[in-house]
Amino acid sequence: MVLEYKEVYMLLGSNLGDRELMMRQAIERIEAEIGDVCLRSSLYETAPWGNTAQPAFLNMAIMVQTTLSALEVLEKALNIEKQLGRQRTERWGSRTIDIDLIFYASAIVSVEGKLTIPHPEMQNRRFVLEPLAEIAATYIHPVLNSKVEDLLQSLHDDTAVKKI
Template sequence: MLNKALECSTAYLLLGGNLGDREANLEQAITLLSAQVGEVISVSALYETAAWGKTDQPAFLNQAVALQTNLTALEVLTKALAIEQELGRVRKDKWGERLIDIDLILFGDEIIDIPDKLQVPHPHMQNRRFVMEPLAEIAPEVIHPVLGQSMLSISQSLNDPLPVKRL
């Protein structure tokens, strides 16, 4: 019997948080992702952004992470949600304050639509500067599998007025 090597995929995630020690929370999330999901191959700088959607809350720190994994996209999402819980995330309000948020943005060049569970590419990524700037930093030439544009190109053509500051 032949041993078939598990196929690796590159997953791109966006981490964010606006409560507690924001930077330490992101570092802990990256450590846990590395241990439970796959090898971290790239991490963006930290970006500070005013809250989006629900604006009466503290500013967010965001960071993009690329990792190599042999898990499926749904398994990556499941592990990310478990890591959020492990780090103390409590889901109260949509777009509300949070210690940590981990979103699966891209998974290789896959297009996935599992209603009420997982959409990849993330359906709103191309409209949000706080997603695109860190992602374009670590994956400028990666092509959006639906739009057919590079992350850098999408980032440069955004109309999102929300300021994003690289730290």
């Protein structure tokens, strides 16, 4: 049987503890549990979004090749967050690690209350689009039918995002 690999784009974020260490540990666990990390953006320091009364984030986009389904990737990502100390106490709150699924190949996935891919707000968030454009500028959003670089160019979010 031939395994079919899917390209999954994820955004990693951390604003608690040793943020760079959290990112490295998340990538190590993603490689062990989900698939090969083939592309990585630079690290970006970003102002918090939604709840602005918290420390700045480090964010990074990655592309992973996996044989897992979208729901399996989500389950593994949530488990990795938990292993790395993520506690979900408030919406848009501080966190040791956040792993968001942005794209799963060119699939459109909707599982009520669990998962929506493409990420439903990614096109409105500079902290997602800046690092994503670094590794997937010409990737076409399967719902909006626009390249990531075009979504970034037309973005109205002026939240501070600085490449480190």
